[in-house]
Amino acid sequence: xxxxxxxxxxxxxxxxxxxxxxxxxxxxxxxxxxxxxxxxxxxxxxxxxxxxxxxxxxxxxxxxxxxxxxxxxxxxxxxxxxxxxxxxxxxxxxxxxx
Amino acid sequence: xxxxxxxxxxxxxxxxxxxxxxxxxxxxxxxxxxxxxxxxxxxxxxxxxxxxxxxxxxxxxxxxxxxxxxxxxxxxxxxxxxxxxxxxxxxxxxxxxxxxxxxxxxxxxxxxxxxxxxxxxxxxxxxxxxxxxxxxxxxxxxxxxxxxxxxxxxxxxxxxxxxxxxxxxxxxxxxxxxxxxxxxxxxxxxxxxxxxxxxxxxxxxxxxxxxxxxxxxxxxxxxxxxxxxxxxxxxxxxxxxxxxxxxxxxxxxxxxxxxxxxxxxxxxxxxxxxxxxxxxxxxxxxxxxxxxxxxxxxxxxxxxxxxxxxxxxxxxxxxxxxxxxxxxxxxxxxxxxxxxxxxxxxxxxxxxxxxxxxxxxxxxxxxxxxxxxxxxxxxxxxxxxxxxxxxxxxxxxxxxxxxxxxxxxxxxxxxxxxxxxxxxxxxxxxxxxxxxxxxxxxxxxxxxxxxxxxxxxxxxxxxxxxxxx
Numbered sequence: 001x002x003x004x005x006x007x008x009x010x011x012x013x014x015x016x017x018x019x020x021x022x023x024x025x026x027x028x029x030x031x032x033x034x035x036x037x038x039x040x041x042x043x044x045x046x047x048x049x050x051x052x053x054x055x056x057x058x059x060x061x062x063x064x065x066x067x068x069x070x071x072x073x074x075x076x077x078x079x080x081x082x083x084x085x086x087x088x089x090x091x092x093x094x095x096x097x098x
Numbered sequence: 099x100x101x102x103x104x105x106x107x108x109x110x111x112x113x114x115x116x117x118x119x120x121x122x123x124x125x126x127x128x129x130x131x132x133x134x135x136x137x138x139x140x141x142x143x144x145x146x147x148x149x150x151x152x153x154x155x156x157x158x159x160x161x162x163x164x165x166x167x168x169x170x171x172x173x174x175x176x177x178x179x180x181x182x183x184x185x186x187x188x189x190x191x192x193x194x195x196x197x198x199x200x201x202x203x204x205x206x207x208x209x210x211x212x213x214x215x216x217x218x219x220x221x222x223x224x225x226x227x228x229x230x231x232x233x234x235x236x237x238x239x240x241x242x243x244x245x246x247x248x249x250x251x252x253x254x255x256x257x258x259x260x261x262x263x264x265x266x267x268x269x270x271x272x273x274x275x276x277x278x279x280x281x282x283x284x285x286x287x288x289x290x291x292x293x294x295x296x297x298x299x300x301x302x303x304x305x306x307x308x309x310x311x312x313x314x315x316x317x318x319x320x321x322x323x324x325x326x327x328x329x330x331x332x333x334x335x336x337x338x339x340x341x342x343x344x345x346x347x348x349x350x351x352x353x354x355x356x357x358x359x360x361x362x363x364x365x366x367x368x369x370x371x372x373x374x375x376x377x378x379x380x381x382x383x384x385x386x387x388x389x390x391x392x393x394x395x396x397x398x399x400x401x402x403x404x405x406x407x408x409x410x411x412x413x414x415x416x417x418x419x420x421x422x423x424x425x426x427x428x429x430x431x432x433x434x435x436x437x438x439x440x441x442x443x444x445x446x447x448x449x450x451x452x453x454x455x456x457x458x459x460x461x462x463x464x465x466x467x468x469x470x471x472x473x474x475x476x477x478x479x480x481x482x483x484x485x486x487x488x489x490x491x492x493x494x495x496x497x498x499x500x501x502x503x504x505x506x507x508x509x510x511x512x513x514x515x516x517x518x519x520x521x522x523x524x525x526x527x528x529x530x531x532x533x534x535x536x537x538x539x540x541x542x543x544x545x546x547x548x549x550x551x552x553x554x555x556x557x558x559x560x561x562x563x564x565x566x567x
Binding site for chain 1: 187188189191192283284285298299324327328330390392393395396397399400407411414415416417418419420421425427428429430431432433434436437440442445446448449450452453456463465466467468469470471472473475506507508511521522523524549
């Protein structure tokens with residue numbers, strides 16, 4: 001595999017992480033080293049090997065569709081950094097029409 | 099300094115030699131005396147432990163026994179910070195199922211054990227609440243990520259503790275601190291209320307002073323939970339059933355790939371001692387091969403970071419956790435809250451995980467790693483046709499110094515080579531301490547078993563423990 005230089009600034013945007021210039025440089029160096037190492041996976045022949053997403057097969061893991069107890073509204077918002085009237089406060093996300 | 103196993107203290111409690119309240123007081127005194135130097139705990143709530151002790155039901159199997167809990171396992175009303183600034187003010191609104199089950203067995207959750215932030219680390223140094231010292235080798239790391247759990251038990255500040263193990267985070271600190279640490283089969287213990295790092299790898303388990311205590315805690319912890327769809331419906335039994343039984347005729351595989359010249363001489367010597375003791379006990383040591391042993395670190399760090407980047411997207415500064423001040427719009431709020439709340443290793447892994455899942459790289463990294471994971475699991479399936487157990491090192495070296503030469507992230511990741519396979523394949527594994535010369539750092543050896551074969555695994559582990567002591 002051609003070793004790509006990871007574009008940390010772009011990936012940080014996807015991950016919604018506001019990195020400093022110093023962090024971006026440090027992570028670029030660290031992760032390019034890690035990616036150089038993991039490129040060795042190429043050497044293992046995985047033709048016709050199904051990907052393993054889970055250690056053990058689990059099927060039909062659904063419980064009975066019976067309502068149980070849930071967190072109270074008060075408990076659900078108790079950890080919110082900003083809440084009002086039992087609801088989470090968020091910045092305005094819809095622009096007003098001009 | 100508090101000594102004595104779960105069975106010792108249960109005996110003291112049931113004979114009336116000590117009351118549950120006195121035991122909580124005794125542990126509190128030990129924490130107050132030793133924690134300032136060791137930093138095994140981030141917080142502890144003596145009042146609620148005393149309230150639980152006052153109502154302790156000594157007829158239950160763990161009645162009146164306080165257990166230290168890693169800071170990423172939710173306890174209702176208690177801080178559950180995952181050693182991260184982002185959860186500094188978080189108090190869990192509910193109990194993890196593991197906690198519910200401990201309480202049902204009579205145990206008292208007491209103390210939030212320090213850890214590497216979000217369980218990402220091998221040395222306990224990635225905690226927003228400071229590094230933890232190793233009571234069994236002062237000035238050295240206790241291992242990680244269940245650093246505080248191991249240090250609390252090794253330092254006489256807890257009788258036993260819960261940790262979580264995603265790539266060795268129970269077994270490796272147990273080895274570095276000279277105690278027993280066990281990762282049960284994936285699915286044995288419900289992950290409900292364990293703050294998710296890598297959901298297909300995470301498993302809760304015990305860190306204890308001996309093998310019997312690990313079995314006693316499994317008795318309380320294991321069982322299906324409808325709140326965790328990946329928890330197993332496999333029947334649970336009395337996990338102490340095999341303790342003290344003969345291991346004559348047991349076939350124990352020694353992977354030739356694990357006898358690396360890169361292992362520290364103390365690790366090699368511990369392995370040789372274990373082989374000799376197991377042979378004396380009548381077990382048959384068989385050389386086996388795990389052909390993909392070399393691939394596990396690469397596959398693991400892709401899979402674990404991919405899952406982590408997804409799991410940690412929930413920390414958005416909206417529903418819980420840290421929120422940055424003075425932000426400009428929703429995207430800025432997310433990006434700055436996360437930047438201020440997460441530490442460097444967590445950020446690094448989120449970036450790596452996001453990268454391997456991103457368009458154009460998914461097949462080369464993530465899909466490839468999942469296929470190699472299948473090959474690793476096939477290696478174990480083939481090995482367990484030949485043998486009943488697998489013996490190996492826990493870590494390539496004893497605990498490094500707390501203030502040592504800086505290692506690169508890759509160098510740190512590579513030391514997980516012997517513990518990662520059990521997580522990739524979902525197997526149960528246990529670290530058993532191997533006695534060292536006075537003043538030497540602790541070293542453990544690791545035993546792996548077939549899926550759901552904990553009773554057998556504990557039988558061999560306890561026989562080995564007996565022969566080593």
